Amino acid sequence: xxxxxxxxxxxxxxxxxxxxxxxxxxxxxxxxxxxxxxxxxxxxxxxxxxxxxxxxxxxxxxxxxxxxxxxxxxxxxxxxxxxxxxxxxxxxxxxxxxxxxxxxxxxxxxxxxxxxxxxxxxxxxxxxxxxxxxxxxxxxxxxxxxxxxxxxxxxxxxxxxxxxxxxxxxxxxxxxxxxxxxxxxxxxxxxxxxxxxxxxxxxxxxxxxxxxxxxxxxxxxxxxxxxxxxxxxxxxxxxxxxxxxxxxxxxxxxxxxxxxx
Amino acid sequence: xxxxxxxxxxxxxxxxxxxxxxxxxxxxxxxxxxxxxxxxxxxxxxxxxxxxxxxxxxxxxxxxxxxxxxxxxxxxxxxxxxxxxxxxxxxxxxxxxxxxxxxxxxxxxxxxxxxxxxxxxxxxxxxxxxxxxxxxxxxxxxxxxxxxxxxxxxxxxxxxxxxxxxxxxxxxxxxxxxxxxxxxxxxxxxxxxxxxxxxxxxxxxxxxxxxxxxxxxxxxxxxxxxxxxxxxxxxxxxxxxxxxxxxxxxxxxxxxxxxxxxxxxxxxxxxxxxxxxxxxxxxxxxxxxxxxxxxxxxxxxxxxxxxxxxxxxxxxxxxxxxx
Numbered sequence: 001x002x003x004x005x006x007x008x009x010x011x012x013x014x015x016x017x018x019x020x021x022x023x024x025x026x027x028x029x030x031x032x033x034x035x036x037x038x039x040x041x042x043x044x045x046x047x048x049x050x051x052x053x054x055x056x057x058x059x060x061x062x063x064x065x066x067x068x069x070x071x072x073x074x075x076x077x078x079x080x081x082x083x084x085x086x087x088x089x090x091x092x093x094x095x096x097x098x099x100x101x102x103x104x105x106x107x108x109x110x111x112x113x114x115x116x117x118x119x120x121x122x123x124x125x126x127x128x129x130x131x132x133x134x135x136x137x138x139x140x141x142x143x144x145x146x147x148x149x150x151x152x153x154x155x156x157x158x159x160x161x162x163x164x165x166x167x168x169x170x171x172x173x174x175x176x177x178x179x180x181x182x183x184x185x186x187x188x189x190x191x192x193x194x195x196x197x198x199x200x201x202x203x204x205x206x207x208x209x210x211x212x213x214x215x216x217x218x219x220x221x222x223x224x225x226x227x228x229x230x231x232x233x234x235x236x237x238x239x240x241x242x243x244x245x246x247x248x249x250x251x252x253x254x255x256x257x258x259x260x261x
Numbered sequence: 262x263x264x265x266x267x268x269x270x271x272x273x274x275x276x277x278x279x280x281x282x283x284x285x286x287x288x289x290x291x292x293x294x295x296x297x298x299x300x301x302x303x304x305x306x307x308x309x310x311x312x313x314x315x316x317x318x319x320x321x322x323x324x325x326x327x328x329x330x331x332x333x334x335x336x337x338x339x340x341x342x343x344x345x346x347x348x349x350x351x352x353x354x355x356x357x358x359x360x361x362x363x364x365x366x367x368x369x370x371x372x373x374x375x376x377x378x379x380x381x382x383x384x385x386x387x388x389x390x391x392x393x394x395x396x397x398x399x400x401x402x403x404x405x406x407x408x409x410x411x412x413x414x415x416x417x418x419x420x421x422x423x424x425x426x427x428x429x430x431x432x433x434x435x436x437x438x439x440x441x442x443x444x445x446x447x448x449x450x451x452x453x454x455x456x457x458x459x460x461x462x463x464x465x466x467x468x469x470x471x472x473x474x475x476x477x478x479x480x481x482x483x484x485x486x487x488x489x490x491x492x493x494x495x496x497x498x499x500x501x502x503x504x505x506x507x508x509x510x511x512x513x514x515x516x517x518x519x520x521x522x523x524x525x526x527x528x529x530x531x532x533x534x535x536x537x538x539x540x541x542x543x544x545x546x547x548x549x550x551x552x553x554x555x556x557x558x559x560x561x562x563x564x565x566x567x568x569x570x571x572x573x574x575x576x577x578x579x580x581x582x583x584x
Binding site for chain 1: 351356357
């Protein structure tokens with residue numbers, strides 16, 4: 001079948017846009033594997049930069065993963081009950097709280113970071129502890145968990161399901177863990193994906209909140225670009241990919257499984 | 262099947278009221294439902310029938326008044342501790358569980374051992390005739406099948422009271438009729454005290470031992486289906502339960518009159534329309550006095566619009582004086 005000229009035009013345009021977005025990523029990866037960026041590919045390919053990043057930045061790497069998982073735990077513990085309460089509450093106050101939760105997303109991370117330092121920077125050794133960065137991340141990612149779970153809660157008639165469970169004699173704990181949580185699973189998985197990726201990649205706030213002892217991956221990346229060879233910075237990107245992609249795939253698989261009856 | 266006519270309780274509402282905001286949805290109401298009885302709360306939407314059901318269930322607390330099961334005051338007892346079974350209009354089945362898991366849920370939260378549970382679930386699924394569907398996901402069921410699961414789930418823990426909130430409204434007409442007679446047989450066989458909410462008068466007539474017709478937050482009339490139909494307490498009840506004709510001070514149902522030759526009758530009028538419905542025909546008349554009436558007549562007589570006919574009303578059609 002002959003396709004109209006417009007089809008080829010649109011295809012070419014789409015490919016151009018896609019290339020525009022993919023090329024920098026590809027170049028960055030390639031640079032990370034090149035012996036000497038000045039001389040280009042003719043200098044040969046090497047893994048030495050990746051190995052260097054892997055050995056020199058063990059600290060930020062594990063710290064970032066640790067903070068992301070702790071952040072996920074916090075947003076689950078805070079966000080899921082919060083979404084549940086918001087879904088059960090009508091009226092202006094509930095809606096106002098929903099909007100307020102979004103504020104840390106709308107505000108520049110720098111502003112939130114500054115505010116946290118002003119308020120809690122002088123409290124004991126909190127400033128140099130990794131939980132200081134964690135607080136910022138939780139503040140920033142919580143609305144994503146709440147929104148995702150709330151959307152699912154509002155799409156199922158959870159009140160009716162709960163009344164059904166109550167009529168059968170289920171206590172609050174029995175129906176929260178037996179009925180509400182299993183039916184929120186798609187929202188929880190979606191929220192968890194957002195929280196993990198946002199926390200691992202968060203830079204604005206972390207730049208202010210980190211201390212020499214609590215450097216996260218993105219801050220380390222900025223550091224590497226600024227003070228070391230461009231090859232090291234690029235290798236950093238590769239390590240970042242290696243870390244985040246398996247995590248996302250694992251979560252997607254878990255999420256996909258929840259959809260089959 | 263459990264031949265247990267012993268687990269029904271008497272339900273007593275004493276001066277129960279309920280407001281939502283400033284609106285009073287239930288006027289002070291007294292109602293006694295006998296042990297093992299099937300009571301239907303019938304009325305248009307907003308009449309307070311669902312609120313009454315939810316007060317009995319324990320999903321709402323009355324603003325004033327008392328709810329008793331036999332001699333036990335359950336007014337302050339939440340639904341999860343009242344031991345009632347409930348069937349919802351939208352089924353409220355748990356979508357993440359199979360049919361069998363749904364039916365087992367009430368037994369599980371009561372801590373019944375797994376073997377006993379499985380036996381009771383099988384028994385229940387047989388009772389509502391969906392044994393082969395035990396392993397199905399809820400999303401794979403038709404509306405009628407879902408309602409059967411909901412029934413089995415509500416009955417499985419042997420509740421003291423069974424409450425049904427418009428259980429057939431979401432189903433199509435033919436399925437509604439099948440399920441209605443199945444529910445009737447089921448209620449007769451287990452003998453549990455049942456409160457059934459509907460706005461469908463045919464459903465109410467078919468299922469009820471007694472009907473409470475509700476209007477504007479009040480019980481307008483409480484009685485057997487025959488009493489409600491033949492001795493309506495007021496015009497609202499008479500009109501809500503079937504059609505009521507009024508001609509020259511007389512009130513009668515559409516089936517309580519026949520057509521005769523105009524010169525043989527005290528009352529006469531013109532046929533304005535006639536609808537053939539197979540086993541009967543529904544005929545509209547405009548009487549000489551200006552009243553429009555509807556008659557249910559044998560199907561064979563041929564009537565044309567504009568035809569002049571006489572009307573003979575059968576003696577003693579409605580025994581009420583209030584309409």
